[in-house]
Structures are given as C-alpha cells and as structure tokens.
Amino acid sequence: MDKPSRSTLATEWNLESGRVFLNHGSFGATPTSVRGEQRRWQDIMEAEPVRFFEDMMPTVLQDVRQKLADFLQCDSNDLALVENATSGVNTVMRSLEFAEGDEILVPDHAYQACRNTIDFVAQRWGAKVVTVPLPFPIEGPHVVMDAMLGAVTDRTVLAMIDTVTSPTGLRMPFEELTAELEGRGVSVLLDAAHGIGMVPLNLDELGASYTTSNCHKWLCAPKGSAFLHVRKDKQADIHPLTISHGMTFPLGDTTRFRHEFDWTGTRDMSAHCALPTAIDHVGGLLEGGWPAIMQHNHDLAIRGRNILCEALGLTPPCPDEMVTCIATLILPEQSEGGGIPLHEPDPLHVVLSEKYGIQVPVWSWPSPRGRYFRISAQLYNSEEEYRYLAWALQQELA
Ligand SMILES: Cc1ncc(COP(=O)(O)O)c(C=O)c1O
Numbered sequence: 001m002d003k004p005s006r007s008t009l010a011t012e013w014n015l016e017s018g019r020v021f022l023n024h025g026s027f028g029a030t031p032t033s034v035r036g037e038q039r040r041w042q043d044i045m046e047a048e049p050v051r052f053f054e055d056m057m058p059t060v061l062q063d064v065r066q067k068l069a070d071f072l073q074c075d076s077n078d079l080a081l082v083e084n085a086t087s088g089v090n091t092v093m094r095s096l097e098f099a100e101g102d103e104i105l106v107p108d109h110a111y112q113a114c115r116n117t118i119d120f121v122a123q124r125w126g127a128k129v130v131t132v133p134l135p136f137p138i139e140g141p142h143v144v145m146d147a148m149l150g151a152v153t154d155r156t157v158l159a160m161i162d163t164v165t166s167p168t169g170l171r172m173p174f175e176e177l178t179a180e181l182e183g184r185g186v187s188v189l190l191d192a193a194h195g196i197g198m199v200p201l202n203l204d205e206l207g208a209s210y211t212t213s214n215c216h217k218w219l220c221a222p223k224g225s226a227f228l229h230v231r232k233d234k235q236a237d238i239h240p241l242t243i244s245h246g247m248t249f250p251l252g253d254t255t256r257f258r259h260e261f262d263w264t265g266t267r268d269m270s271a272h273c274a275l276p277t278a279i280d281h282v283g284g285l286l287e288g289g290w291p292a293i294m295q296h297n298h299d300l301a302i303r304g305r306n307i308l309c310e311a312l313g314l315t316p317p318c319p320d321e322m323v324t325c326i327a328t329l330i331l332p333e334q335s336e337g338g339g340i341p342l343h344e345p346d347p348l349h350v351v352l353s354e355k356y357g358i359q360v361p362v363w364s365w366p367s368p369r370g371r372y373f374r375i376s377a378q379l380y381n382s383e384e385e386y387r388y389l390a391w392a393l394q395q396e397l398a
Pocket residue numbers: 025026084085086087110111113114162164165166191193194214
C-alpha cells in the first residue's frame with residue numbers, strides 16, 4: 001500500500017515528510033508560525049536581557065495569563081505558569097501536608113510519572129495511596145463514577161483524576177466526578193495533561209482544587225508551556241517547586257501566590273509568551289474556532305478507530321462518548337509480545353516505525369493488563385493514515 005497523504009492543513013506544520021504521524025498525544029506538534037513567535041520572543045529577550053526580565057516580562061506574562069484565563073474561564077490571578085503537567089502535579093503534592101493514614105485516590109489508568117509523584121509524597125507522610133481499578137474495555141462513564149466514589153472513605157483527602165487517561169485514552173466524567181468529590185470534602189487534583197485544546201474546560205465552574213494542563217499537546221503551543229490553576233481558598237498552601245524572591249517581596253496590591261509563581265528564577269519563558277499566538281493562530285485554522293477543532297479531531301479519532309476495528313476485527317473498548325482526540329485499542333491476546341515493561345519499546349512499535357514509517361504508541365499496561373495501541377487525531381491527519389496503519393497491522397499481526 002502506498003504511503004498516505006496528510007490533510008491539506010498539514011502545511012501549517014513542519015512534520016517530517018514520509019512519516020505517518022499518529023501520535024500527537026505524547027508530545028503534541030507545534031505549527032511553524034507558533035514556533036516563529038516563540039523565536040521572536042527569544043530574540044527580544046536576548047537583544048536586551050535586563051529590560052526584558054525586569055521591565056517587560058511582568059506585563060507580558062500578565063497578558064499571557066489573561067489570554068489563558070479567557071480561554072479557560074477563570075481568574076488570571078489563579079493561574080501559575082509551569083513547564084509541564086508533571087511539574088504541576090509535583091507543585092501541588094510537594095506543597096501539601098498529610099496526616100498518617102490519610103487516603104489519596106488514584107485510578108489505575110493514571111499516568112505513571114504522576115502516580116510516582118503521589119507514591120513518593122505519600123510515603124514521606126505515611127499517607128495511603130488507594131488505587132481504584134477501572135475496567136478496560138469499559139461500559140461507560142457511570143462505571144468510573146461508581147468505582148471512584150465507592151472508594152471514598154472518611155480518611156480520603158485527595159483524589160488525582162485525569163481529564164483523559166493516557167494509556168487507555170478515556171474521557172473521564174471529570175466534571176461530575178469533581179463536583180461529587182469536592183462536595184464530599186475530597187480535594188481534586190485534575191491531571192488535565194490531555195486537557196486544554198482537547199476538551200472544553202471551564203475552570204471556575206468545574207471547581208477543582210487544583211488543575212494542571214499541558215499547552216504543548218492539544219493547544220499546539222511550544223514545549224515547556226503548561227499551567228497550574230489553584231482555587232483561591234487553596235492558594236496559601238501551594239508554593240512553587242523553586243522558592244525564590246517571591247516569598248519575601250512586598251505584597252503591594254497582589255497576592256503571595258502571584259509573587260511566588262511569577263518569579264521562580266531566571267528561565268526561558270518564550271514558550272509561554274507564544275501562547276496567545278497558539279490560541280489565535282491554531283484556533284483560526286477552522287471556521288468555528290476551538291470548539292470546531294475539538295469536534296473535528298474527535299470525529300476523526302472515531303473514524304480512525306472504526307477503520308481499525310473493522311480491518312482488524314477489534315471491538316471498540318469504550319463508547320464513543322468516552323473518546324476525545326485519542327483512541328486506544330486492545331491488541332488481540334495472541335499477538336506476540338506484550339508484558340513488556342513501560343520503559344522498553346514494544347517490538348510492534350519499532351516495526352511500525354522502522355518498516356512502515358508510522359509513529360504510533362504500542363504498550364503493555366499492567367492494570368488493567370493488556371497490550372494497547374493508541375491513535376491520535378489532529379488537524380494535519382487524514383483518514384487515509386488510519387487505513388495505512390490498519391493495513392500495516394494486518395501484515396504484522398497475520
Ligand atoms: C495523563 C497525563 N498526565 C501527565 C502527563 C505528563 O506530561 P509531561 O511529561 O508534559 O509533564 C502526560 C503526558 O503524556 C499524560 O498523558
């Protein structure tokens with residue numbers, strides 16, 4: 001089968017030709033013009049570094065936070081600009097204090113790096129991490145609700161939940177779950193790494209104690225641009241991973257939270273400076289803006305999933321309503337491989353990449369145990385690419 005073409009919008013990106021790039025989910029991909037904007041900010045910074053950091057940066061970053069806040073429907077003063085979602089989770093977990101025996105809920109589909117953070121902090125305080133098993137295949141969002149709420153006890157203080165799970169690509173019922181958990185006095189740490197630009201987020205309405213999201217994934221902003229949103233009543237307890245001048249700066253008319261997070265030492269903020277361009281430029285690629293992009297990517301992921309299921313005789317492991325712009329499928333049990341540690345490449349991933357030029361993740365997940373592959377759908381992808389993947393898998397799994 002011939003190599004497939006990308007969609008016409010792929011000209012906005014500088015993706016390597018000849019590759020079938022079906023893994024936007026892992027690290028995103030940034031359009032050429034957004035990268036140009038990041039470089040413009042680096043040039044401004046290096047042309048007069050002192051003026052940039054001391055005079056310009058406070059205003060520039062205030063504008064960036066305001067632009068993000070308008071997109072997320074929250075107060076810009078509740079947003080901290082961090083490097084990535086793992087840093088967001090670490091910022092919260094390493095700020096909080098726990099009592100011995102406090103319980104922290106985590107679904108077994110949670111992203112391993114964030115799970116590691118929870119385990120590390122819990123161990124230090126003698127808190128207990130309660131892993132909530134979720135099935136996969138899964139019947140629907142109600143299964144998640146029942147499992148998570150059923151695990152709450154009078155010792156539960158915190159729950160880390162995903163907007164969309166990484167290994168299984170499930171859109172969690174995070175709005176309802178957050179309302180229920182917060183209503184029971186359980187603070188929610190929302191891992192929205194797959195969040196902004198993928199699912200609508202209205203942070204004030206959501207009411208989670210803490211939300212962190214990567215802008216480099218579905219907003220297509222440069223790498224190193226993420227945010228942490230902390231609800232006002234929680235801000236006094238949350239401090240940046242790097243304590244700097246902000247701790248002792250005179251408050252003036254701002255908050256300690258703002259001071260502490262606005263300056264965490266000299267760092268390259270060009271990725272964050274390019275956020276307004278990412279929001280406007282990518283949002284302008286489809287008529288209807290971001291809501292239309294999310295819908296388009298969702299529809300493409302569903303079509304891709306259907307193409308693969310039909311060609312390979314697979315059953316969709318979750319209803320369409322739990323699919324966003326990524327979709328995970330379960331490889332047949334008899335497929336060779338499986339049971340491979342997460343840090344090692346699956347041989348099927350290597351073959352797909354080296355023999356067919358396809359970039360798509362394949363991994364074995366310990367709980368629920370299975371060998372999965374996950375497709376992504378972004379504006380540059382085309383249906384043909386999923387057909388090509390289906391054909392390649394037919395050759396390799398035959
Ligand atoms: C659900 C989830 N959480 C957290 C992360 C971590 O993102 P980062 O490595 O950018 O911190 C990812 C990355 O893919 C993810 O999928």
